Amino acid sequence: MTVVSLSSLRRGANQRRRAPQIIEAAARVFAERGFHGATTQDIADALGIRQASLYYYFSSKELALELVCLKGVEGFLEAGKAIAAGLGSARERLILLINSHLSPLIDRRDFVKVFLNERQHLPAESRRRIGRWSRGLERIFEDVIKEGMAKGEFRADLDPRMATLAILGMCNAASSWYRKENAPIPYIAGEFVRLVIDGLGKPAAKRGPRRR
């Protein structure tokens, strides 16, 4: 009789325990040197193992890039959807969107940076898949802006597409300077929100109570 032992149940679950570390090292190296500028040797060096040993964890350098990009996207994916489905005024939701779009930088800066800068080098299929998702996020922003225009929360003469691209560009750029500037993400998000909602200019009237 073969008895299903505890250890045999665990089998497979324990496989490639170091995989997360490996992918994180890949993210770091790709973020620093770019996908094509980085060699598998660089990744191995960052881990203190031999180049060929990496292939125990991924079957190709391109797959490593895909894994890194996926982890870079996840952060946005989770947060964005929840907010899109949630409640609140357009203004409130835009604030949440900007915050949630910046927050993955806290603990996944390299993954996000690689996703933003290197996804173009993914093989065709996964690039399309990730591109589709990317457009989905743009739409979430755009829809909230349109809603705000329709409800009179935002100016009616906006071009919502331009506004979306402007906001996303602004937020995404943070991935490249977040390391050098040392401002905490919630602070950055706060400044961005005020800039996007109110602009640089002084309000026409004396600073009065804003509709809430």
Next chain:
Amino acid sequence: MTVVSLSSLRRGANQRRRAPQIIEAAARVFAERGFHGATTQDIADALGIRQASLYYYFSSKELALELVCLKGVEGFLEAGKAIAAGLGSARERLILLINSHLSPLIDRRDFVKVFLNERQHLPAESRRRIGRWSRGLERIFEDVIKEGMAKGEFRADLDPRMATLAILGMCNAASSWYRKENAPIPYIAGEFVRLVIDGLGKPAAKRGPRRR
């Protein structure tokens, strides 16, 4: 007696007549595939010549990148300095800066894109040189914003550094989507200006005449 003929005067001036074309092809290929993702063969293919023939025009692939980046920077350089030295209110000058920062996209999109995305792969020395210039441009924006705050044209509670990074991020991102969206640069600049100055939100008071 050797007479200095017209042709001998012209000598050297006529050398490498095709150089601008070669660099433009390099810009196109670097913009599309990234510096390390592009091969010299790709550039040669874009020109319909042999790979080795390129080395008549530049002595290394890295030098080609440098030439492309320089042409990508020039556009900003010229315009930015003139505005910084010019007259006008902070608001007016910021508007000019945003316009002049976007305008090189019209006729040098690939050069700008390569400068923004691939300058990190330049050899140390030229990277530093270009980095120094880049910080110079940031300062131009930041100084105008500070001036606007001091003169009461802009809100006093801004973080001028964050505002600068936000605006530059927004503008620079345009280099990556300008091709797909088909909006003319002056239109994009106009939308960005309104967004930056006034924000998305409706002014607190009824749309009144703004101070000019």
Next chain:
DNA sequence: GAATTTTTCTATAGATCAATAGATGGAATT
């Protein structure tokens, strides 16, 4: 049209890099 200069070509060297194959060491399991 001969001479000179500019441009492009062929051929190839030399280096780097991703990926495979198979061996080895070590931990866990029985």
Next chain:
DNA sequence: AATTCCATCTATTGATCTATAGAAAAATTC
């Protein structure tokens, strides 16, 4: 202690890519 499984290693192949050398062709000049 023997066995099985996991992780890493050594060694190497084959492909790709930059860059050089020198010949050939095309254009320009005299």
